[in-house]
Amino acid sequence: MNPARHEICAVALAETFRGDGEILASPIGVLPGIAARLARATFAPDLMLSDGVASLVDAQGAVEGWLPYRTVFDVVWSGRRHVVMGASQIDRHGNQNIACVGDPRKPKAQLLGMRGAPGNTINHTTSYWVPSHSRRAFVPKVDVVTGVGYDRAAALGPRASRFHEIRRVVTDLAVLDFATPDHAMRLASVHPGVSLADVLEKTGFPLVFAEPVPVTRLPTDEELRLLRTVIDPQGRGAKEVPA
Amino acid sequence: MTRDKRMKIEDVVAELRSGMTIGIGGWGSRRKPMAIVRAILRSSLEDLTVVTYGGPDVGLLCAAGKVRKLVTGFVSLDSIPLDPWYRQARQKGALEVREYDEGMLQWGLYAASLRLPFLPTRAGLGSDVLALCPELRTVTSPYDDGEELVAVPAIELDAAICHLNRADAAGNAQFLGPDLYFDDLYLGAAKRRFISVERVVATSELLAEGSVHTLRIHRGMVDGVVEAPRGAHFTECPPDYGRDEELQARYAAAAADPAAWNAFYQEYVS
Numbered sequence: 370m371n372p373a374r375h376e377i378c379a380v381a382l383a384e385t386f387r388g389d390g391e392i393l394a395s396p397i398g399v400l401p402g403i404a405a406r407l408a409r410a411t412f413a414p415d416l417m418l419s420d421g422v423a424s425l426v427d428a429q430g431a432v433e434g435w436l437p438y439r440t441v442f443d444v445v446w447s448g449r450r451h452v453v454m455g456a457s458q459i460d461r462h463g464n465q466n467i468a469c470v471g472d473p474r475k476p477k478a479q480l481l482g483m484r485g486a487p488g489n490t491i492n493h494t495t496s497y498w499v500p501s502h503s504r505r506a507f508v509p510k511v512d513v514v515t516g517v518g519y520d521r522a523a524a525l526g527p528r529a530s531r532f533h534e535i536r537r538v539v540t541d542l543a544v545l546d547f548a549t550p551d552h553a554m555r556l557a558s559v560h561p562g563v564s565l566a567d568v569l570e571k572t573g574f575p576l577v578f579a580e581p582v583p584v585t586r587l588p589t590d591e592e593l594r595l596l597r598t599v600i601d602p603q604g605r606g607a608k609e610v611p612a
Numbered sequence: 613m614t615r616d617k618r619m620k621i622e623d624v625v626a627e628l629r630s631g632m633t634i635g636i637g638g639w640g641s642r643r644k645p646m647a648i649v650r651a652i653l654r655s656s657l658e659d660l661t662v663v664t665y666g667g668p669d670v671g672l673l674c675a676a677g678k679v680r681k682l683v684t685g686f687v688s689l690d691s692i693p694l695d696p697w698y699r700q701a702r703q704k705g706a707l708e709v710r711e712y713d714e715g716m717l718q719w720g721l722y723a724a725s726l727r728l729p730f731l732p733t734r735a736g737l738g739s740d741v742l743a744l745c746p747e748l749r750t751v752t753s754p755y756d757d758g759e760e761l762v763a764v765p766a767i768e769l770d771a772a773i774c775h776l777n778r779a780d781a782a783g784n785a786q787f788l789g790p791d792l793y794f795d796d797l798y799l800g801a802a803k804r805r806f807i808s809v810e811r812v813v814a815t816s817e818l819l820a821e822g823s824v825h826t827l828r829i830h831r832g833m834v835d836g837v838v839e840a841p842r843g844a845h846f847t848e849c850p851p852d853y854g855r856d857e858e859l860q861a862r863y864a865a866a867a868a869d870p871a872a873w874n875a876f877y878q879e880y881v882s
Binding site: 422423424435437438439442445446468469473474475476477478479480481482483484485486487488490491492513514515516517521522524525528529530532533 | 693699711712738741
C-alpha cells in the first residue's frame with residue numbers, strides 16, 4: 370500500500386498528539402480532524418474529541434459528554450487541551466496570524482479575527498497545520514500576532530509563559546518544531562520525496578536544520594487501513610493536500 | 613400573575629437609540645435574533661456599537677452603515693468562513709473594531725453582568741490584542757504569585773437582543789438546541805433586555821419540550837418578549853430549524869453584485 374502525501378501528513382499530525390493523555394484534542398480543519406481520530410484509534414486512546422457542535426463523542430460515535438462553548442473556554446483556561454490551528458501567516462518564532470493581512474486598522478484582507486488564538490496559545494499546547502507550505506504563509510514577520518510565539522512568550526517571563534508550548538508545525542512538505550536553544554523554528558523532517566532545497570525555498574526566513582534532515586515516517590499498514598476504511602473512506606483528507 | 617412583557621418588534625426598536633451599545637446573542641450564524649436585526653435595518657438607528665460573536669447580523673448592519681464600532685471575537689458565517697460585508701467594511705476602514713480573544717469577550721460580558729469592573733485572565737497576554745486595544749490594562753495578582761494578567765473590562769450594554777426557542781409572556785425563556793452560547797451574559801450585561809422567541813407558551817408548558825436545565829433565562833433578566841416564528845432565519849435555530857444554507861449563500865454572493873443585493877434586500881429585509 371503506497372501512502373499518499375495527505376496520508377503522510379495525517380500521520381505527522383496524529384503524532385503531535387502522542388503522549389497527550391486524557392485531554393481535549395481540538396483539531397481545526399479536515400486533515401487535523403482525521404489525524405486526531407487516527408491518534409485516538411492507535412497510540413493516544415485517551416484523547417477526547419468534540420463532534421464539532423456541542424458534544425464529546427467517543428471512538429464509536431456515542432455522545433459521552435456536553436461541550437458547549439462555555440465549557441470549551443473553561444477547558445482552554447484549565448490547560449487540558451491541545452489545539453491544532455491553521456495559520457495564514459507564521460514566523461520563525463511561531464507567532465501566528467489568522468486575523469487579517471496588512472495594517473489591522475485598515476486591512477488589505479480581513480480574515481477570521483482573533484478567534485481563540487491568544488487564549489489557546491498562552492494556556493495550553495498548540496500545533497499548526499499549514500496545507501500549502503509557501504512564502505506567503507512562512508513570513509519574516511506576521512502582520513498581526515493572534516497566536517503567541519516563543520519570543521513573545523519569553524518576553525512575558527517564566528511565570529506568564531509557563532503553559533505556552535508550540536509543539537509542531539505540519540505542512541504539505543515537512544514537519545517543523547522549535548527544539549532549538551532560542552526556540553527558533555527548526556526543520557524536524559521532510560516528507561518522503563520532498564527535497565531540503567524545496568522547503569528552504571518556500572520558507573520566507575532562515576530555518577534551523579542539521580543534515581542529513583530526517584524523513585517523516587511512513588504510515589504503518591494498520592494506520593493506512595484505518596485511514597482508508599474507517600476514518601476517511603470518502604477521501605476528504607486528499608482534498609486538503611493536492612497530490 | 614406575572615407581568616405580561618409581550619411586545620411587537622417595532623416596540624423593541626423604539627426602545628433603542630442611535631449611539632447605543634447593543635449586545636447581540638447567538639454565535640456566528642447560529643440562533644441570531646435576525647427578525648429584530650432586520651427591524652433595526654429598516655429603522656433610522658445609526659452610530660451603533662455592536663458587541664457580539666459575529667455572524668450575518670454584523671454583516672447586514674455593516675452593509676446598512678449602522679455600525680460605528682464592533683467589539684467581537686470573530687465574524688463568521690460558519691459554513692462560509694468569512695462574511696463578505698464585514699470584510700468590505702473592515703477593508704474600507706469603515707468602522708472601529710475591538711477584536712478580542714473569544715474568551716475575553718465572555719469575560720467582559722460576565723464582569724458587567726456581575727457588576728465588577730473587570731475580570732482577570734491569561735488570554736490576550738503576548739498577543740496583539742493588547743496593542744490593538746490600547747484601553748486594555750493588565751493587573752498584578754495581589755497574592756504571593758504576583759502574576760500579571762489581562763484585566764478584561766466590563767462590557768456594559770445599553771441593550772441586549774437574543775433569540776430563544778420558547779418563552780412565557782413574563783420572559784422565562786428556554787434554549788432547546790445544543791448550546792446557550794452566551795445569551796445569559798448579554799442579558800446580564802444590559803440595561804434593557806429584549807428576546808424574540810419561536811413561540812410564546814404558557815409557563816406551565818415550559819417543561820413540555822425540555823428539562824429544567826434548559827430554562828437558563830429567567831424573567832428577572834428580560835424586559836420584553838417578542839413572538840417571532842423563524843425569527844433567527846436564515847441562521848440556524850435547532851431543533852426548530854437548521855440554517856437556510858441556500859439563502860445564506862445568496863446573501864454572501866450578493867455582496868459582490870448590487871442587483872443581486874437589491875433583490876436579496878427586498879426579499880429578506882424590506
